[in-house]
Amino acid sequence: MTDIAIKRALLSVSDKSGLAELGATLAAHGVELISTGGTAKALRDAGLAVRDISEITDFPEMMDGRVKTLHPMVHGGLLAVRDNAEHVAAMEAHGIGAIDLVVVNLYPFAATVAKGAERDEIIENIDIGGPSMVRSAAKNHAFVTIVTDPADYATLTEEMQASGGATTLAFRRRMAAKAYAATAEYDAMIASWFAFADQGEMYPEKLSVPFRKGQALRYGENPHQSAALYLPAFAPGGSLADHRQVQGKELSFNNLNDADAALELVAEFRDGPPTVVIVKHANPCGVASGDNLVSAYxxxxxxxxxxxxxxIIAVNRPLDGPTAEAISDIFTEVVCAPDADDAAKAVFAKKKNLRLILTGDLWDPARGGMALRTIAGGALVQSRDNGRITREDLKVVTRRAPTEQELTDCLFAWTVAKHVKSNAIVYAKDGATAGIGAGQMNRRDSARIAAAKAREAAETYGWGEPRTVGSSVASDAFFPFADGLLAAVEAGATAVIQPGGSMRDDEVIAAADDAGLAMVFTGMRHFRH
Structure with missing residues (x-):
């Protein structure tokens, strides 16, 4: 027989939601309730009869609650194999009663860290007895039911009602798997905090990164691939980790990947003027700042x-109606914003397939963190690229220094180039991108592609010349030869920002001087593969 009747239950929960209702259900089935501390009080306040754990162990809860369930009377009742004669004899000899159900959720470690608690409080919120009971009950799931998530209380109730107060083996197996996932995540959160926050160790010998499934996705990059979104325990605010989808179709793998690229770039302008980023296939295809979001868009x-x-579009200000109207003129997959007013929501409501995502804020790229990428058979881990350049960091290497406007456009182009796949070339003029060349195998081709896009734009909008004329151009890494720079000269650029550091820097500088360009070195590159 695989159904096991629940006659005795041990409840010890940090999250009290749904506890009273569950306790009433168990009592209605004649289940004896055993509990600890605050959980016992909550059950008694709900009018339920409860036995304190100290009655079972014949030891008081002690050391500020640190020691209460770590006792043979508890773990013997959880781990005993009920159809093993030696186990049964040991239970009888020592007066150990079987425990058929354990309902436990753990101390709020992650929430304690998130609120900025002091170290001592964080340490006190490392649960010891809870995980021990969870693991014991889960190991013995052939006879014991373990529930760690209040979301499963309703299913437990349905199980008991359908089976006359019992649970099925299939349910117990499912709950055991979930229980071990819960303790694994909990231990990973603790190990992660100790390594990164407490010890400041960026690359520990054993990497524990807790992720929880946020949602299943329709498919991956292609329909034949499966996919899901997983979220870290310590997620930064203002990112996709805590986004709210207001409307539109379900987000896909590609939607999320592109939206993340757009949000990462627009977050660079979180403290700047109204800025709009348009992304396609994880590369920006248009970025601009303006007096308002409409002009920037x-x-x-x-x-x-x-x-x-x-x-995919991301903005650094709450979205307004006029901007939403402008965006609605062409097909757009996703719009990301810190917030949106009622007028903007009303406009997008007419576009039922358009996804509107609100993040509540924009995360600060300067906070850094860890970037993880899987490879076949392993993972690559690095610090996030939060490198930034100020005017004071720039070194003028040509005879002519950049004008104030050229310098402003250089820094704008440099910020965008940081988020363009290498090899990256970005032309910018008057706070807007004029042409973007991404992901080419050589820098000269990126420069030419970006210039070609600018010429096409000029033809489309009836401009007398492309906006690359008089622009500043950024290269994410140094020019290994002068040919890439000369392609930018052909496009009409008048100023260049690049890292420098090539064996042929002198040749490139000489070419810039011959063309009358101003060029500055950053000393920092921004490869983005």
């Missing part, structure tokens, strides 16, 4: 309106 769109079709 129009300038960003004009960089590459062809690629913007079906793209």
């Amino acid at each position: 129009k300038a960003a769109l004009q960089c590459d309106s062809v690629s913007a079709f079906g793209g």
